[in-house]
Amino acid sequence: MASTRRDFFRNALGLSALALAANAYGSEKNLRDDVEETKLIMKDRRSAFNMREYAAPAISNIRVGYIGMGNRGFASMKRLAQFEGVEIKAIADCYEYPIDRARQWLKSVDYPAPDEYFRDENSWRELIERDDLDLIYVTTPQYLHAEMASAVMEAGKHAACEVPLGYTLADCWKLVETSERTKKYCGILENCCFDFFESLTINMALRGALGELVYGEGAYIHYFPAETIFEEPMPPLSKKGGYYRFAVGALNKGNRYPTHGFGPVCQAMRINAGDKPNFLTSVETDDFSTGHVFEEILARGSEYHKQFAGASFTGNMNTSLVRTEKGKVIKIQYDRVSPRPYSRIHMLSGTQGFVQKYPEPARIYLEHDRPLDEEEMKEIEKEYSPELIQFLAENAVKFGGHGGMDFICDYQLIDSLHNGLPLNISVYEGATWSAVTPLSLWSVTHGSQPIEFPDFTGGSWATNKPFDLSLRGGGTTKVTPREPKE
Ligand SMILES: NC(=O)c1ccc[n+]([C@@H]2O[C@H](COP(=O)([O-])OP(=O)(O)OC[C@H]3O[C@@H](n4cnc5c(N)ncnc54)[C@H](O)[C@@H]3O)[C@@H](O)[C@H]2O)c1
Secondary structure, rough: HHHHHHHHHHHHHHOHHHHHHHHHOOHHHHHHHHHHHHHHOOOOOOOOOOOOOOOOOOOOOOOEEEOOOOOHHHHHHHHOOOOOEEEEEEEEEEOHHHHHHHHHHHHOOOOOEEEOOOOOOOOOOHHHHHHOOOEEEOOOHHHHHHHHHHHHOOOHHHHHHEOOOOOOOHHHHHHHHHHHHHHOOOOEHHHHHHHHHHHHHHHHOOOOOOOEEEEEEEEEEEOOOOOHHHHOOOOOOOOOOOOOHHHHOOOOOOOOOOOOHHHHHHOOOOOOOOOOOOEEEEEEOOOHHHHHHHHHHHHOOHHHHHHHOOOOOOOOEEEEEEOOOOOOOEEEEEOOOOOOOOOOOHHHHHHHHEEEEOOOOOEEEEEOOOEEHHHHHHHHHHHHOHHHHHHHHHHHHHOOOHHHHHHHHHHHHHHHHHHOOOEEEEEEHHHHHHOOOHHHHHHHHHOOOEOOOOOOOOOHHHHHOOOOOOOOOOOOOOEEOOOOOO
């Protein structure tokens, strides 16, 4: 029906929060329509302003707000509370219990209490309108990111947003356009770009140690039993939303969580900085796991489970291929439901070398069939471990978060703002990596036909500088541990 189509698209651009959320994971047809209509509207768009090279004015004391005090928001807030030149002024959630956990922790380390917003699912709007915030972390479930991060920028603050940035192509474009128009950053918290092996091998690739990179693979293969995916949230679901995080990753076709695998490979292969993705094609197996387990869950489940009855579930394995302007290929996989070991693959294949992280142990080959031994690995680390990572390694282990990469991710963002440096990962990367979700859904539901990949940089990909893991003249931000009192 044409009116439904128009309504969806209007919602996507106007972003009426939970209406968009409902559509974003509810209807395959809406998601496909979004891809087609957005592609037409944005065809041949040129960039209004290049956010990748833009350095916003330095901020010596960064006043921070959080929307979403769940696992990621709470962990990040604890890290930032230990940064000098950062002040956590306000936190929001749609429930009080995550706020209370933050409140208790902050009290235990004698941190000045931030203002709290938790009346309902719209309370975050009051937080973003405050005139004493510089940066707002968006750490809510993924289908709310685009809505919230756009509103943050419209309200005159920089946004730091969890992965993925958006679920639809309209989401991705909206974030790019809003960022360019408001000159506010929309950073994506893609921590995997800062993991030790990834950053080492990205640096090797960018410095030519693997020759010309020709092919790469990334993935998000992370087993969650269907019982976990459809576990009823506590407290019980209300109209407040926010509890579909795992279920969202199992509904609809396509790669539902692309950025952890695709992001680091794109950085190594200079995507948006000398090369760009031209088209994507995607194939997907049927679902052999979720559907029939869900039937059993539904039979003994509650009201909560009924909303997923009749849903289309993601196949066990989605495989997408991206071909680039310079004739390279990247493979990205997604499987959350098969009982197999965790993997982001992170494989880079060049004319003079090959690296692969998973299955661990991670290996580097500079001769075609012999991995580097322990001594040679140490030499390589000495030579190629990036300046930023060497500088932060000790603190990364101390302050933690996925082995330290979360700390590094936060640090480089905060340090960029302190020193007036362009963001290390711009809104264009966030949009490009997140766009795999709608594009792969479109391809899978069109017999795996290729679909053109949008150029979110509006042409600046040809001249943008690659990912920079040096200190870039920064590194001035200090961190001081805060230990909870006994
Ligand atoms: N980078 C990573 O390694 C990584 C790891 C896990 C999750 N994530 C991403 O982080 C995000 C959050 O994941 P999580 O594990 O913290 O989820 P979570 O469910 O623990 O936390 C989300 C929080 O958002 C709150 N929320 C929901 N709707 C809200 C609204 N309208 N207003 C205010 N608060 C609202 C929820 O109540 C909850 O406390 C997701 O998008 C996920 O994709 C990233």
